[in-house]
Amino acid sequence: MSGSYPVIELFESIQGEGYFQGLGAGFIRLAGCNLRCSWCDTRQALTLEKAALMTIDEILRAGRFTQPRVIITGGEPTLHDLGPLVKALKSVGKYVCLETNGTNPVPAEWGIDWITASPKPDSNYVLRCRADELKYVVDSTFAAAVVSAGAVPAERIYLQIEGGKAESAAKAYQIVMENPHLQLRVGTQLHKMIHVE
Structure with missing residues (x-):
């Protein structure tokens, strides 16, 4: 299949956050981001420097995804045309x-099954795509007023604890x-609590 993507890592683990928390998943972490959040926990994915350019076939072979779900993450994956990868x-x-x-629309033709949007303060919490769930990092400036209530069904809005900090919790x-x-729900990072990737 055609198309190539800047890949930071491919791995399998549990989904540590949100609606699918605790379920097994494959992960494709792509490089590049249009924001620079101070508390970002995936800084290696901000730029293309540490990425390996991989074709779709290479991603599928190297990922060896055994779980029923695959999560495309980043960085900010919508900077890339995800249609061919999703189709594959x-x-x-x-x-x-x-x-x-x-911050970017997610074209319906990409065929994404589930969208987790995490609006950030660096973009004034803008939400330019449809979402199935929302996650907000609760830092010192966060306020309930920024929550896009009504954008997703009730009980699918998570307030994520910033870096395990007690004050954020x-x-x-x-x-x-x-x-x-x-x-709203308080969200945790289960993968960090049980010490897996």
């Missing part, structure tokens, strides 16, 4: 998920409890 993954029976910062808890009408 679906042709081998995969349910394809995307993790995006929400306390703030996320407080926001959830003070805004029952939003049906």
